[in-house]
Amino acid sequence: MANANDKANCQGTVVKRDKFIQLKRAWYKFSLNKTSVIGLVIVVAVAICAIFQPWLAPYPHHAGEFVDFANVNCPPCKEHWCGTDGVGRDILSRIMYAFRGAFTLGLGCLALVVPFGVVMGLIAGYHKGQWISTFIMRVTDVFLSIPPLIMALCVCAILRPTLFNSLLAVSVSWWTWYCRLVYSMTSSLRNEMYVKSAELTGASTAHILFREILPNCFGAVFTKMTLDMGWIILTGASLGFVGMGEQPPIPSLGTMVADGAKYIPGQWWISICPALAIMIIVLGFNLLGDGVKDMLSSEE
């Protein structure tokens, strides 16, 4: 017979062992695809640069207002790996600082968009065929019909262009993707037998939505979040490029590309280096997203 001691034991060991094996299995599936490991390495490296910029960057003070006319437009060399810009600031340091903004934008946007979109999708999907579902999905369609960049431009034109406002601007239309994703998953998951059996038991709608259905959507949502990080950062950079992003002197990748564009082809590094940085981030998140998808899929 199980006494209290036994119970405590089996709880501890079984839970730990299960979690550990699950993690190992997840890593095994993830690492089967080498490119996704590359993606993970890129993302982790970029994240480290963003977090530890003040200590890692060769010239941390170059990120703000700084002028050094002695070293203007210096091509990539030993002292300045990515060269310097028109007022002598080290581009590498500025890129590393801009990573911060890019990550804040991506994470902040997802933090706003995902909970809202997911809840909307759950409600609409579970009540498919009823007026509430139709209402949510038509609103979604309206937002979807406006290209996110144009929407963001409008919002930024009305409000002051800052990081927070561009974050808002991107979020306004981005939630619809999560709503759609979760909607389609929920509308099929609600026919699963385990949902039916919870309904027959008499469980509340909230229980069914958040305890039975939602955990089964996590995989797809998480995959999409990883992929979206790249896209949101790209959209943010586009806003910056047209001058609607973070304002100088705070470095942002899009603004840096735009500023350097007038020096092309002579001083190509001013523009190309931040552009490459954008590319690497987006690439990193995309590769990582593929790996996450493989990891969370059930097949082996």
Place this chain on the structure above:
Amino acid sequence: MARTILEVKGLKKYFPIAAGEQKGKVVRAVDGVDFFIREGETLGLVGESGSGKSTTAYCVIGMYSITDGEISFKGQDISMHSSKRPLSIKKDIGMVFQDPGTTLNPQRSVKQILSLPLSVHKIVDKRDPEEQLLKLLEEVELPAEYLYSYPASLGGGERQMLAIARALATDPSLMVLDEPTSALDVSVQAKIINMLLRLQKERNLAYLFITHDLSLMRNLATRIAIMYLGKIAEIAPTETFFSAPRHPYTQMLLSSIPVMTEDEDALKPKRVVSRGEIPSPVDVPPGCSFNTRCPFVTDGCFEEDPAMREVGTDHWVRCHLFA
């Protein structure tokens, strides 16, 4: 004689076809079914795929709203959809589905799965909720350490035992079992059936057992009903059913079963050989619905649908041969 706990009268369930070539027609999944179950007995509802046996079960548990007819449970009308049924009815009818792989949420632990019915029906033992769950596991012969595992780490048979434990949690008096062992191997099936028999004895449970396996029913059911195209063709106590099968379809089914011993061979009716296929429930043939495959078909079978007639104690047949 034991009390009747479930009574189904004239049950009909039609599904309209919403799109495609046959738009506007209806699928007559269940087309006028009458049966009853007494306390503590097992009624085996047997039929081929498309016969409407699962639909009947789903109507009983209220997963579908019925088109016509009446279902009463312990004298109370339960013809409505499950969302409109009182909690006390849901508590008293348990359900086990065919594939334990799909009826257990892969993201929820055994503990969470078993706790749900208890908390919904507010029968959680406040002093020691864990002990209550362990008792349930013990009842279905699962080890206690499974409490914190997830369904994926259980074998097929163990998952089905867990599903049975979940159905038992609310201490029902009727269990609806929809092919609970057809996805499992025979060695596991034997274990589960034995367990169900033991539980039935201990708790005086009534089973509505949906299956396509007549050999299994021979060893389990009190009475057997054969369904064909949404209607019951024959219903009889198990002994009578196998010793004197009357309906031509029953005979066809029996003669088609692959068996292992000569004793069993002797039980198979020799005159009826399987032919044809079950027609679509969208285009049910006029008259007796079995007239496309019946070896004893007469002109009358194409014109009039036979009515149920009693040919012995508790033995009812729906065929013109016994008019």
Place this chain on the structure above:
Amino acid sequence: MTQTIVDIRDLYVQYRTFDGQAKVLNGVNLTVKKGEKVSIVGETACGKTTTVKSILRILAPQASIPRGEILFNGSDVLKMGYSELNKLRSSGASMIFQDPTMSLNPVFTIGEQMEAVIRYSGQSGVEQKSVRHELAVKALEETAMPDPERILQSYPFQLSGGMRQRVCIALSLATPRDLVIADEPTTNLDVTIQDQVLKILKQRVEAKGCSLILITHSFGVARETTDRIYVMYAGNMVETAPTQELFREPLHPYSRALMSCIPRLSGGGMAEGIPGRLSNYHNPPKGCRFAPRCPEAMPRCHEEKPESIDVGREHQVACFLYDKDGGK
């Protein structure tokens, strides 16, 4: 002496997985003579399908064969090159799968698929479309299909499950073959349809004089269709005997236990089931793989793997309970 079509000797197959190598087949021996109908009976995940898939070399890419020999008509399948394998698959052996919806392509008509099979069978004269069409019609007629012309023009989804499986039988016997492998061909079908399909399969195989390997989990199906039965457990053929003899006197404890689990039409109650569960393939028992569940296990069973020994005419059993003379 009759010619041997398939001869599998001491075959080992393993699959690479996260948990390491799953050692699925553990020294399988199987022979099928010309015109013989053989069945492999066993429970889920005992290696039945892996065995027959290795004959056609259509195992999953994670699988490897560390040891063993598979002789098809005398030549080793494991040493065959691409063109030889192609010949084996197109005109040597054919396979009928469990789920005909998966094995028939949904976007081509039955006719197109049958003609393609006939065309690449390597027969002479099949270059002409009319010849191919005739052969397809003939094959369907032979499986007692009503209105073959209409069926040839249908898409798989327009046919019922039983019809699709009959099309698969017609497809695998449309051209001359030495061997037909049927992997649980009737598991998804209703019992009355199963009866019809099995009768047709048996009759066609007999008429064409080819051999049959039928995989099933049902002793009843095996008894009514085949001449000889292999009982398989956890990657081993534990017993083989002519059908009548196996049912009269099953020798291996597993065969006996499995048979007792099957509910009888004649009643008699339910058996207890087999205790325990199928052992893990990643870390299988050292000796006999059935030993942990066997009611008659001896200390020796946990240490050594029993070899198959002859205990009668065509009756072999892999168990230490028996010695060469068939005594216990």
